[in-house]
Amino acid sequence: MPRHFATLLLIATAACAPTTEWERAGTSLSQRQSDEKACLDLAQYQAFDESDKSKPIYPPFKDTQFTTDGGGDDGGGGGITTSYARRGARVYELSEYCMQQRGYYLVPIAKK
Structure with a gap:
């Protein structure tokens, strides 16, 4: 039984591994990591700023995932709001836009 557990653990770990990475010609690993961190920091600040400005008068009970109508039960029409419950998608x-503006593009990671 432990042997099967180890196999399942290996498969589960491989399934969670990233399948793409950023690449730009002539860029070192340390520079790429620095650019990724800078873009992520900017993106997190911008997403927080956007969601902070939406200031709903009550907490959303549904995840709007940044729909323009607020994602209400009435089918929308409540004005432009942004979900402040989940900023991950934004x-x-x-961060993807930032990296592209710096000249990076996503490439598949070679299987080992």
Whole structure:
């Protein structure tokens, strides 16, 4: 039984591994990591700033995932608001844009 557990653990770990990475010609690993951190920091600040400005008058009971209508049960029409409950999707979008503006592009990671 322990042998099967180890195999399952290995498969689960491999499934969670990233499949792409950022690349730019002539860029060292340390420079890429520095750019990734800078873009992530900027993205997190921007996403927080955007969500902070939405200031809903009550906490959302549903995850709007940055829908423009607030994602209400009435089908929308409540004005432009941004979810402040989850900023992850917006952080990803902004950090991806930042890296692209710095000349990076995503490439598949070679299987080992």
